[in-house]
Amino acid sequence: MKHPALRFLHLAHRWLGIGAGVLVLVWFVSGLVMLYVPFPKLDVDTRVAHLYTLRADAIQFSPAEAARACPSAPKGGRIAMTAGRPAYHFATRDGACSVWADTGAALGPVTPDMALRAAHDFLPGVPLSEPETIDRDQWTVYATYNAHRPLHVFQAADAAGTTLYVSSRSGEVVNRTTRLERVAGWVGTVPHWIYFTPLRGEDTRSWRMLVLWLPPVALLTVLLGLALGIQRLRLRRRYPRGLVTPYRGWKRWHHLLGLGAGGFALTWLLSGWLSNHPFGLLEFSSLPRGSAERLAGGPFKPSDSVELLRRQLARVPDAREAEWSRFAGRSYLEVRSPGHSQRLDDNAAPSRPIPPETLAEAIRDIEGKPIARVELIHEADLYHYGRRNPAVLPAARIRLADEQDTTWYLDPASGRVLARIDNPNRLHRWVFNGLHRLDFPPLTALPALREALITLLCLLGITLASTGCVLGWRRLRHRKPAP
Template structure:
């Protein structure tokens, strides 16, 4: 019975490994690439750094007046400059909408305007033709939906840039380079199966693939671990004192499996669980209506143009202004290349929100008493930065409930930075801990952590490569005549 079971286990490992070996190899290689080259994305800092300074004197239309030109319900607004003119960018439930702040007329995005926006984003660059697209390989995220169709413009520069202009607002919403695109084909794209046909409006096929493709890989590694330990001999060794009965590629595969098989299994398992298969490892979000209760008032575009000009005058050099709400009041955040300033509805510097005031609001939202509310100046195990530094100082509010639910809030704006309960803690340790090695003391030593991940990814890639070679040799072997 035991011999038959081992034979079945051996066959399962052989043929499942032959089928999934290349996929496992691709995951290790792509994970290593992702560590150093993220998927192309235009972040707020880069966008702001490329914008022209705001000119309050040329404003003639208030946000409320401009908003009348936009259909549907609006959720937010920004003020920026475009082609030397001020423009309000409104975000809506379905699509973005932009209105010139000097005339109140809606922005009509023409190919000429798109080219001008790209030229302002990349001065002195030689632009190609404007190509309307719905999406491509680098704009698969749903965050681009309000701006579709996009206007793609190739740029003849040393970096091989491609910029994407919103057909709704006329602003550049994405920027990629040849370096980012090339490495992403080896990194994020195969790792997360971010292929354009799978990431359209209907992502059901993509979800099924990321749910089921890791299963044979997990079974392969689990069977290999069991067989590897069963064939290992540390006391009664094989001939010539060997601990493994194999030679050549099989010997290397056996030893690599013993050294890195456990790691391969935990990485595959934690990566698979990050997709929450069958509801496993799901993390919770904010309580329903929490964001609205913290804001205290629904978004409504400001109708006081003199106030807006005073606010902008109080933050000279700003390149973008965005409205936000907290505690029933509207505020304006004016961003510059190096810093930002937050102004209240009296054009005064907005003061930090006291921890106790935030704690009272969270207690009312959660319906639980507060055990501790404090201002922290250093990252902790659940509020920390990876690619970007953590927002500090932050207010940490721990509730006196069975799960010790903890909120992290930016005292400068009241923005929720995170909410951690039992489900989120489990996700943090299973995914971030096992998959990204985000645990003490490596979290405080990024260079050591990156070096260790690099070494382990190479070990996993070597294990997968040896398995692929063995599988290919098995398939090429001729049957006896």
Template sequence: MSARFSRLLHIFHRWLGISAGLLVLGWFVSGLVMLYSPFPRLTVDERVQHLEVLHGEAVQISPAEAATQCPGTPRGVRLAMLGERPVYHFSGGKPACSVWADDGRWVGPVSAEMALEAARRFLPGVTLTEPERIERDQWSVYSSYNAHRPLYRIAADDAAGTVLYVSSKSGEVLADTNRRERLLGWLGSVPHWIYFTPLRGDDLGTWRVLVLWLPPIALLTAVAGLALGIQRVRVRQRYPRGQITPYHGWKRWHHLAGLAVGGFAVTWLLSGWLSNHPFGLLEMSSPPPGSAQRLAGGPFRPSADVALLRRQLAQVPDAREAEWYRFGGRNYLEVRTPAGPRRLNDQAHAAAPIDVPTLSAAIEAIEHRPVAQAELIDHEDLYHYGRNSPAVLPAVRIRLAAPQDTTWYLDPATGRILQRIDAANRWHRWVFNALHRLDFPPLASLPGLREGLITLLCLLGACLAGSGCVIGWRRLFRRRPPPA
């Protein structure tokens, strides 16, 4: 490396580091926090734990009859209790549509009193504040809530500092957060994803520009620093006093940290940037259009048989929620309880798992390619595994006889598509999951070791970025000698 080029690279790294140093420091710290505390969400299992027992005898209206009250064509429907009354919640519409299952009337618009009552049933025995009507706040920025806006925000006077978000269309509790989750969210997910409320409204243009251009600035900073760090290190012909670095003080620590984790910083920043698919890079593919509908045997059709629904619910006395699904042209009911789900067929009997040959034939018809291998797996593999939530197991794995080695994973209990892996998705798995989350063998099967290694690397990365920030601060505000 010539002296002139080295000097230019040094200046380039210095000023890019000054502009992006705090950003990189924030990403390392927030990434470490996210490892242990993801963005707060209300999962299906958590929601079921707070629901009341379904009163099947109170259901007087079929889902098909209730669906006529909703605009458009629903893509799914759930049955639950709202207060003392059963209610159908239809999905796929904007706005969300819910219909009382006892008289067939539309639930919405939900009043503040109804929202407060829903919150009381979600958190019994806790003092609640008056509902505040909002469009969105920091913890309700997900687009999945758009069909339910505006929302009611209700704070609880409990030790955890719980805040609930209730739909103004369905009366359901959609999300809950507590003080700890919000604090860690501000330190983790919010700065890491740049998920600040003003940027995550209806117009995402500014947010997309930021996630497109900020990471490359940080990446170029890391690449330049790594090149300089390697160029300045001496292992054999060392600097005076046997040092491998010519620097002292903060610069010395910055150089050593860069040698230790500079490569990780580069791959981590690159994979994080590519996860947003800039300029179409690393885009993931989807199953062929209409795949889910073909597996279902046609579009979703709400059941018109109230008597069947009552018989099905009678089989599960502790039912809290029921959701319909279809496979092969038949309707099935998944009844959820605090102990787990039970699935019933259209004869009110336990639904048998869908066998491997049936699923294999369905995928062959969708892809128009022969199946090379179809099997039931009861363990995770390189592409079907869980992190924040367990992977669905057992699962049916179907490999096609195709150049891309396309592989499908399906849930044999319902026929639901879990994922479809082809060349594009395989690239994403190894470039993002492996490089950014260290999800590769053998670490993927050793969660404790993986988390420990990520923690160590993030701390070293924070030291690298933090020392760079100190050096940049001193450069900007150093005292210059007075002119002679």
């Protein structure tokens, strides 16, 4: 390579690095924080643990009667205590629709006083601030909250600095954040995903442009640095005093760290960029259209029997919440209590696991392809495994006899689809989960070792990006003497 071309590459790396160095540093720091503190989200177990025991004797209207109070047909439903009374919570195409189970009247819109009661029920004995009504904020940017907007927000005077978000449609607490989660979010998830509220509103076009074009700039910077670092490295004919690098001071550390961590930085940036499917790259396939309804055996059909619901709730001590589901035309009720759940059939008897062969027949009808193999697995495999939460096991694994070796994973307890894997999904699993999260054997089975390795690599990346930022700052401050 000629000297002018080398100089051009050095200048390109320098000025691209000045622009992208801080961005890469922020991504390494935020990725490390995300490893230990995820984005705030109220999971089902936490929500159920804060609910009061369902009063079955107070239920006077059946789910079918209550559903008539909704403006559109429900797609699913739950029942739980809200403000000291049992209430049905239906999901419809128009958003959340809640109905009192004791009067059959619509629950919403939720007043600030009712929202305050729900917040006090969630955190009994904790002083709460006056309610503030918002449409969205930094911790409710997800589209899953659209069905509950606007939201009533309460600040709790507890040691954790808790903030509660109550739905204006259902009167339920739909999110909870703590001071630690919010601080970690501002350092971790928010800058890592560029999830700033103005960019994640109804119009996300600006956000999509940023995640489309910022990573390639960082990628080119790292790629040029890696190429130039290798070109300047001497392992045989060394520089004076036996050195392998011609640089000194900060440049020397930047050179050596780039050689050590540059490859990881390159694959990490590439896999993170591809996770957003730029220009249609690395897109994964979804379930065949209508498959969920075909597995259910038809649309959601609320029960018209109050007595059946009471008998079902009586089977589970300390029942806090119950949710309906369907499979093959039959309705089931999953009754949840803290640390436990039980699935009951439409005779109020504990439901039996669905045979894998029955699930395979349903998948064959959906796909229109023959089945190659059906098995019940009791251990995680390469495509069905736990990350932050344990994998659902046992699971039915159904392989199709097609050219892509399409494989379905279903929960035999409920018939719920856990995953559908074909070639595009396999590619996404290895490029994103493998390269970006280091989810590959044997690290998948050794979470402590995986976290330690990611931490070490992130610290190396932080040091590499920091040296680049120092060099960039020095270059910007450098001024040539006046003639």
